[in-house]
Amino acid sequence: MSFLVNQEKSNFKLTNLSSVIVGVNLLKWCVTKIKQFMNDHLFVYGSLLHSIQSQMATFLRSQGQFLGEAYLEGRLFDLGRYPGVVYEPGRGKEVFGHLYQLNVPEACFPRLDFYEGIYPSQPEKGEYIRRKCPVRFQGKMVESWVYLYNFDTAALIEITSGNYLIYLQSDASDDHQQFIDSV
Numbered sequence: 001m002s003f004l005v006n007q008e009k010s011n012f013k014l015t016n017l018s019s020v021i022v023g024v025n026l027l028k029w030c031v032t033k034i035k036q037f038m039n040d041h042l043f044v045y046g047s048l049l050h051s052i053q054s055q056m057a058t059f060l061r062s063q064g065q066f067l068g069e070a071y072l073e074g075r076l077f078d079l080g081r082y083p084g085v086v087y088e089p090g091r092g093k094e095v096f097g098h099l100y101q102l103n104v105p106e107a108c109f110p111r112l113d114f115y116e117g118i119y120p121s122q123p124e125k126g127e128y129i130r131r132k133c134p135v136r137f138q139g140k141m142v143e144s145w146v147y148l149y150n151f152d153t154a155a156l157i158e159i160t161s162g163n164y165l166i167y168l169q170s171d172a173s174d175d176h177q178q179f180i181d182s183v
Contacts, residue, residue: 040105041144042112043070043135045097046083046164047180054183056115064102070137071096072146076164077156079127081179083164084149084156087133096163099137099144109145115183116147126150 042064044050048057050066071094074087085095102108109130113120117127129150134141159167168177 039132039143039145040064040102041067041135041142042100042102042105043072043097043133043144043146044100045072045076045085045095045146047183048112049165050098051165052180054180056112056183059111060100060108063104063108064100067099067101067137069096070099070135070142070144072133072135075153076159076162076167077149077153078159078167079149079156081175083159083167084128084153085146086153087131087146087148089134094136094162096161096165097135099135099142105145112147118147124150 042060044060047054048060050057050061072085072087073089073091073093074085074095075091075093076095077084077086113130116130118130119126123129127150128147130145130147132143133146133148135144135146136142137144161167
């Protein structure tokens, strides 16, 4: 009889241990899914590109992992000293950029929002707004934060290549390089 009791206790311990292991694995899976839902991706297309040498681009590189090239459906514009993007799905135009996975988005967005001229209390007044948009990355669509230009583009020059790095190599970008050197 004591053998049966000991065997039952042993099975009980194994069952509890198995439940704990399953629970831990389930918790890890939930955390992974929550992190994906929180959206820690940031798409950049201008002065924050990975290859740009500026204090803000360096700050961004320190706040996350560079994932690679990505594309946003939309158009890129010359705003005078830096670019702005307008999200326009279904129009057949794409903007080249880089995708980052941010370590702690809530820690770096206040500084990036300030840099981008966002007014949290009055978003309609800011030059940019930060929105989630789908971007194409490695053949898949990834939901990502993007700083979108917030005003009318009728009087602006479109950067038709959709690629700010190419535009920086043109004669039209002298003011842009001066801006990058200053931030």
